[in-house]
Structures are given as structure tokens and as C-alpha cells.
Amino acid sequence: MSSCLGAISAHMAGAVAATRRGLMFEPEMKVQAMTIESLDDKTAAEAFRRLVHHLRHRTDAQNVDLMGLAGFCRNCLADWVAEADGTLDKAQAREIIYGMPQDEWKARYQTEATDEQLARMKASVAKNAH
Numbered sequence: 001m002s003s004c005l006g007a008i009s010a011h012m013a014g015a016v017a018a019t020r021r022g023l024m025f026e027p028e029m030k031v032q033a034m035t036i037e038s039l040d041d042k043t044a045a046e047a048f049r050r051l052v053h054h055l056r057h058r059t060d061a062q063n064v065d066l067m068g069l070a071g072f073c074r075n076c077l078a079d080w081v082a083e084a085d086g087t088l089d090k091a092q093a094r095e096i097i098y099g100m101p102q103d104e105w106k107a108r109y110q111t112e113a114t115d116e117q118l119a120r121m122k123a124s125v126a127k128n129a130h
Contacts, residue, residue, distance in 0.1 A: 059108070062117070063075060067124060068121045068124050072128075078094040081093040
């Protein structure tokens, strides 16, 4: 353990000396923190498309469960797309997210929600006010 501490101390002493000589970085340099607002649109769009493809693949993840855990679901995502676009109606936006008309997806994959799922969803949605 003491040899590790000695190596770390030597490394830090070297780093301090190098910094004083201006070899590493200047103290006044600041690193810009990444935020969702500073994320470039290309990266955000790629991540969004990956999320949509993931949700299309995970048909076992029911909307009521997504709502119960996170307070949003495929329909919410589609509604946000329609709002952001301004020209799509809800059905068009939902077809983009589901990869098919919503009624077709529901007939293929949606199961009947249990009372427990509906209660979790209600409690979760109540947390959405921000």
C-alpha cells in the first residue's frame, strides 16, 4: 500500500511541477460542462432514433409499465414529436414511433392492464408536473 501511495505522491508532485512550468494546462482554463441543451442535434437525433428502434424491438415493454416507471410511454414520445414538428397529427406521429399504425400495434402486442399497473401509472404520472 505504501508503494502505491508513494507512486501517487510522486506522480502528483510531477504533475504540479509540470503545471507550474505551463506544460499541462493553465488554471484559468475551464471545461464546459455538457448539458442536454449543448448536445449537438446530430447526436441527439441519433440517440432518439436508437430509443425509438429499441422501443419497437421491446414490444414486451407495455406502455402502461413505461408510464408506471417513468411517467411516459410511446404515445407521449409520439405526441412530443407531433408538437415539435407542428405538421404531424397524433396518428402520423404514433405510426413513426410504433413503426406501424397504433391500432395494429395494440392488436399485436398490447395486453390488458392490471389494476396494479394502472395504480402505478397513476402514481407515476402525478410526479410529472414540473
